[in-house]
Amino acid sequence: xxxxxxxxxxxxxxxxxxxxxxxxxxxxxxxxxxxxxxxxxxxxxxxxxxxxxxxxxxxxxxxxxxxxxxxxxxxxxxxxxxxxxxxxxxxxxxxxxxxxxxxxxxxxxxxxxxxxxxxxxxxxxxxxxxxxxxxxxxxxxxxxxxxxxxxxxxxxxxxxxxxxxxxxxxxxxxxxxxxxxxxxxxxxxxxxxxxxxxxxxxxxxxxxxxxxxxxxxxxxxxxxxxxxxxxxxxxxxxxxxxxxxxxxxxxxxxxxxxxxxxxxxxxxxxxxxxxxxxxxxxxxxxxxxxxxxxxxxxxxxxxxxxxxxxxxxxxxxxxxxxxxxxxxxxxxxxxxxxxxxxxxxxxxxxxxxxxxxxxxxxxxxxxxxxxxxxxxxxxxxxxxxxxxxxxxxxxxxxx
Numbered sequence: 001x002x003x004x005x006x007x008x009x010x011x012x013x014x015x016x017x018x019x020x021x022x023x024x025x026x027x028x029x030x031x032x033x034x035x036x037x038x039x040x041x042x043x044x045x046x047x048x049x050x051x052x053x054x055x056x057x058x059x060x061x062x063x064x065x066x067x068x069x070x071x072x073x074x075x076x077x078x079x080x081x082x083x084x085x086x087x088x089x090x091x092x093x094x095x096x097x098x099x100x101x102x103x104x105x106x107x108x109x110x111x112x113x114x115x116x117x118x119x120x121x122x123x124x125x126x127x128x129x130x131x132x133x134x135x136x137x138x139x140x141x142x143x144x145x146x147x148x149x150x151x152x153x154x155x156x157x158x159x160x161x162x163x164x165x166x167x168x169x170x171x172x173x174x175x176x177x178x179x180x181x182x183x184x185x186x187x188x189x190x191x192x193x194x195x196x197x198x199x200x201x202x203x204x205x206x207x208x209x210x211x212x213x214x215x216x217x218x219x220x221x222x223x224x225x226x227x228x229x230x231x232x233x234x235x236x237x238x239x240x241x242x243x244x245x246x247x248x249x250x251x252x253x254x255x256x257x258x259x260x261x262x263x264x265x266x267x268x269x270x271x272x273x274x275x276x277x278x279x280x281x282x283x284x285x286x287x288x289x290x291x292x293x294x295x296x297x298x299x300x301x302x303x304x305x306x307x308x309x310x311x312x313x314x315x316x317x318x319x320x321x322x323x324x325x326x327x328x329x330x331x332x333x334x335x336x337x338x339x340x341x342x343x344x345x346x347x348x349x350x351x352x353x354x355x356x357x358x359x360x361x362x363x364x365x366x367x368x369x370x371x372x373x374x375x376x377x378x379x380x381x382x383x384x385x386x387x388x389x390x391x392x393x394x395x396x397x398x399x
Contacts, residue, residue, distance in 0.1 A: 112188035113197060116168065117161035124382065125160050125253055128282070129153040131389045132258030135278060135396045136271045143261060151212040152260035155205045155221060156253045162201040163228045163249070165194050170232035178300035217260055224252060239307045243294070247286035251279045271396070277336045278392050284329035285385070288322045289378060292364065295319065296374045315369045326361060330354050337395075346395060353388050357381050 133149050143149055168175065168184050175185045183189040202225060209221045227235075227245065236242040258275045294301065294308040295315050302311045310318040330351055338347035360377045367373035 108188065112183040113193075116165055116183045116189055116194060116197065117201075118164045121160055121164070122157055124385075125157055126153065127386065127389060128250075128253045129156055129257035131278065131393055132254035132256070132275065133261035134393045135275050136258040137261040138393070138397055146261055147212055148214065148217065149257060149261040151208050152217065152257050155208055155213075156256060158201045158205045158208075159221075159224055159228065160249075160253070162198045162205070163231070165198040165201070166228060167232050169194055169198070170236075174297075174300050174304045174306065177303060178297045213260070217256070220256060224249070237306065239312065240309065242308070243287055243290040246290050247283045250286040251283040254282060255279050273340050274392065274396055277333050277340065278389075280333050280336070281329060281388065284325050285381075288325040288329070289381070291318050291322045291325070292361075292374050292377065295364075295369050296371050319365055319369070323361065326354075326357065341395065341398070349391060350388075353384050353391065356384050 129152070130143070133143050133146075133153075137143060137146070137149075168182060169191065172184055172191075175182045179185065184191065184194055205221065205225070209218050213221070227249070231242070231245055235245045255275065258271075262271075291309055295310045295318050298308070298310040298315065300306075301308050308318075309321060334347040334350040337350065338344055341347075360380055364370075364373045364377055
């Protein structure tokens with residue numbers, strides 16, 4: 001006896017057929033099914049009906065009628081091989097539960113892959129790529145119709161994502177201490193799955209590069225891939241070189257997209273100065289952030305013999321180096337903009353934009369270099385960065 005047949009018999013029993021213009025809302029509330037080998041007991045049945053013709057709703061929740069109906073249904077089922085019915089219902093419920101569990105695991109796996117590539121970096125990377133393209137070719141129409149620019153942006157995001165995966169693969173032991181919530185450390189993603197994902201991203205980058213980009217941009221991509229592959233096993237173990245390597249990879253995005261957006265060498269000569277200043281902003285800003293992140297990861301790096309500035313010289317010295325880099329970044333590039341545009345006013349805007357960053361960085365020392373203070377600094381430093389990029393895009397129209 002199928003489940004829907006049981007429902008039909010039940011409806012006939014309570015004379016639902018007498019309501020020719022009615023239909024059931026199909027809502028059974030608080031149904032508890034106790035299945036045994038020889039009986040099926042239905043309890044707590046609340047039936048809701050809706051009158052279609054007169055639009056009158058009525059509710060049947062009589063305890064006595066419910067008890068009598070459930071008793072009669074139980075007797076009927078017992079007379080018609082209730083054991084087979086209970087077995088079929090059990091199989092149906094188990095199959096549905098199994099499907100739900102499989103779907104839940106699939107969603108969790110996709111979320112783990114998504115977290116593996118650090119998706120929070122995708123939007124800033126896209127913004128950097130757009131800024132580079134706008135500086136060299138300040139036209140929305142030209143940029144969205146430029147195949148090399150679009151492909152360069154996609155390749156940059158793919159390279160950034162693959163570098164995160166490769167870094168996690170090599171830093172598995174370090175992340176057990178510094179970032180135990182990472183997908184590889186927590187076991188949500190296996191090493192083989194991470195390797196296959198990284199290989200897929202790099203292969204896609206290579207395909208797009210060889211098909212759509214000119215030879216000089218192709219060469220840049222190959223050099224970046226080599227750098228990504230040797231960063232964690234080689235460069236990361238060399239003091240300060242690891243920081244320079246990370247900072248140069250960030251500034252690469254704006255440079256690569258910039259030169260991809262224009263094929264005119266005259267544009268290179270006219271716009272390359274502003275693009276270089278923007279790259280300098282990003283490089284020294286990222287270098288400062290990398291040293292601060294080393295302070296956060298000091299204990300884990302020390303435990304795994306990763307020699308960083310905080311590990312060798314202490315947090316105070318590392319913080320002093322970060323301060324020097326921050327002020328050098330502001331002062332040197334302000335003078336560069338003043339020289340490029342022959343305007344003091346445009347240069348004075350830079351310290352104003354950086355003022356929140358200056359205030360926040362000193363909060364790190366006041367908080368005794370706590371992880372929370374460093375994380376907050378990284379979070380709130382993104383807003384001045386966005387304002388800086390918008391300002392550079394604006395003044396690029398004047399150059």
